[in-house]
Amino acid sequence: xSYPYSFEDLLALLHGRxxxxxxxxxxxxxxxxxxxxxxxxxxxxxxGGSQFSTLVEGLGGAQKILNVNYxxxxxxSLCLVLPPVGSARSAILLLECIEHFIGSALFSNPEIxxxxxxxxxxxxxxxxxxxxxxxxxxxxxxxYTLGDLxxxxxxxxxxxxxxxxxLYDAEGDFxxxxxxxxESGKHRVVEPQLPFxxxxxxxxxxxxxxxxxxxxxxLATLLVHAQYQGYWNxxxxxxxxxxxxxxxxxxxxxxxxxPWVRTDDPESDDDDGFFAALQELVAYAFEESVRIKKKxxxxxxWHEIPVRSSHGILQxxxxxxxxxxxxxxxxxxxxxxxGRA
Numbered sequence: 001x002s003y004p005y006s007f008e009d010l011l012a013l014l015h016g017r018x019x020x021x022x023x024x025x026x027x028x029x030x031x032x033x034x035x036x037x038x039x040x041x042x043x044x045x046x047x048g049g050s051q052f053s054t055l056v057e058g059l060g061g062a063q064k065i066l067n068v069n070y071x072x073x074x075x076x077s078l079c080l081v082l083p084p085v086g087s088a089r090s091a092i093l094l095l096e097c098i099e100h101f102i103g104s105a106l107f108s109n110p111e112i113x114x115x116x117x118x119x120x121x122x123x124x125x126x127x128x129x130x131x132x133x134x135x136x137x138x139x140x141x142x143x144y145t146l147g148d149l150x151x152x153x154x155x156x157x158x159x160x161x162x163x164x165x166x167l168y169d170a171e172g173d174f175x176x177x178x179x180x181x182x183e184s185g186k187h188r189v190v191e192p193q194l195p196f197x198x199x200x201x202x203x204x205x206x207x208x209x210x211x212x213x214x215x216x217x218x219l220a221t222l223l224v225h226a227q228y229q230g231y232w233n234x235x236x237x238x239x240x241x242x243x244x245x246x247x248x249x250x251x252x253x254x255x256x257x258x259p260w261v262r263t264d265d266p267e268s269d270d271d272d273g274f275f276a277a278l279q280e281l282v283a284y285a286f287e288e289s290v291r292i293k294k295k296x297x298x299x300x301x302w303h304e305i306p307v308r309s310s311h312g313i314l315q316x317x318x319x320x321x322x323x324x325x326x327x328x329x330x331x332x333x334x335x336x337x338x339g340r341a
Contacts (some may be wrong), residue, residue, distance in 0.1 A: 003173075004068055005059045007083040011097075013058045018100040025085070025093050032086045034332035035181035035188075035231055036221045039091040039213065040084040040117030040200070043098075044073035047111040051104040052078060071170065073113055073204070074150040084117070084175050088217040091116075092210050107209055108140070114208035118220035119178075121168055121199040124268065126223040127261035129243055131165040132281060133219045134203055136317035139211045141285055146275050149204060162262035163271045165278070169200040181231035188231050188335055195228060201261070218325050232328065239324050246320065250313050255281055288312045 007029065015022045032038065045052060056078075059065050065080070072079030085091050095106050095114075106112050122130060135142070149163040159170040180191045201220060205212050226236030247253045258277030259268040291312075 003081045003083050004064055009059060010083070013055065014097045014101050018097045021093050021097050021100070025090055025097060028086065028090050030086045030178060031090070032179040032181075033089065034329050035179075035225075036087060036217055036328075037118050037120070037224060038084050038086050038175075038178035038194070039088055039217055040119075040202075041082040041091055041095065042071075042115035042117065042202075043080040043082070043095075043106065044076040044113040044115065044204075045078050045080075045111065046073065046075050046113060047077065049077040051102040052080060055098070055101055056080070071151060071153050074147070074152060074154070076113070084178070086178055088214045091213055091217075108207050110207050112207060114205045114213070115167075115202055116205060116208070116213055116216045117169070117200050117202045118216065118224065119174075119176075119194050119200055120196050120220075120224040120228055122166075122201045122220075122223055122227060122261070124259065124261060124263055124265070125256055126227055126240070127166045127201060128256045128258065129240060130201065130203060130216070130219050130223055131260045131278075132247070132255065133243060133317065133321070134165070134205070134212065134216055135281060136285060136314055137211075137215045137219075137321045139209055140207070141282075141289055142206050143282055143286070144206075144275075144278060146271060148206070151204075160262060160269070162259075162269065162274070164261055164274055165204055166261040167202045167204065168261065168263070169198075169202060171198055174198045174200070181225075182229070183231050183233070195230075214325075215321055218321060218328070221328075222324060235324065235328060235331070239320075242320060243317075246313070246316055250284070252281065252284060252313075285314060288314060 011022050011026050056062055056065050066078050069079055069081055082094060085094060099106050106114065146163050149165060151161065151167070153159055153161045153167075153170060154163050156170070161167045174197070176193045176196065178194055180194045182189050182191060201224075203216050205216070222232060222236035222239045224230065224236075225232035226240055244253060244256065247256065255277045259270050259274050260277070262268050
């Protein structure tokens with residue numbers, strides 16, 4: 001990801017408005033928690049973007065900070081690329097620091113689209129599970145139009161990404177200097193660099209929440225470790241099996257075969273096929289949310305609604321994510337105590 005300014009300059013600029021949080025980000029910037037993947041962020045502003053003007057000027061001006069980045073949401077006035085950090089916790093803190101500085105909300109703001117970037121390109125099937133897990137595990141149910149997912153790289157001549165929730169990067173700058181957990185025999189080995197020379201799996205959340213960032217980081221960690229034989233490979237494979245079994249119980253397992261990400265495979269160039277699968281998922285989730293309400297009203301004009309507790313697929317996915325979040329931390333702490341995961 002291209003961010004033509006130093007992280008130190010960004011933190012120095014933010015420090016006056018939120019010193020304690022900025023100090024925490026600076027202290028833990030490269031700390032990887034429990035073997036999770038590092039986290040990158042992009043902020044797409046669908047409004048005028050005036051709230052970012054002081055920040056952009058402080059980092060060197062639009063010509064240096066914004067205009068060099070050709071990638072952004074099609075309806076965005078600007079896309080601010082942030083340096084990657086070692087954990088979801090640091091990513092959330094960094095966004096909170098920026099909120100304090102610009103005096104405007106970034107989380108759950110319909111004018112702000114948060115893109116979460118994870119190292120490692122997931123294959124088509126795991127990209128589908130990343131997107132589906134994100135959607136069903138979120139604290140907000142969203143409706144989409146295909147235009148909501150259009151970026152300046154949707155039909156890019158060299159890097160066509162399509163209109164998707166999950167996007168591969170365009171081979172830009174890649175910061176490998178984050179710990180990667182791998183297994184050697186029955187032991188954990190911590191490598192000081194990620195095993196990928198390039199390649200990310202990004203997710204365009206829409207008006208994202210703190211929980212969305214945590215969930216995407218967990219999902220990406222499990223799925224990337226399963227694909228690239230990281231330390232959490234076995235846990236990731238178990239999650240994948242449970243997630244696919246859950247979708248099968250709800251007769252949604254066919255959705256995984258849709259082209260959720262644009263790959264090198266020419267058959268993946270099917271925005272309509274992806275969107276049909278997304279719409280089926282959205283309709284199923286909204287129908288369940290409506291069904292559990294005491295007064296069964298439909299929401300034809302609602303773009304987003306809060307997720308309500310249920311005994312259906314929404315609660316099942318949220319419980320599944322919590323189960324694997326707890327299990328990963330439990331095993332990590334066992335390792336730190338000298339035991340076996």
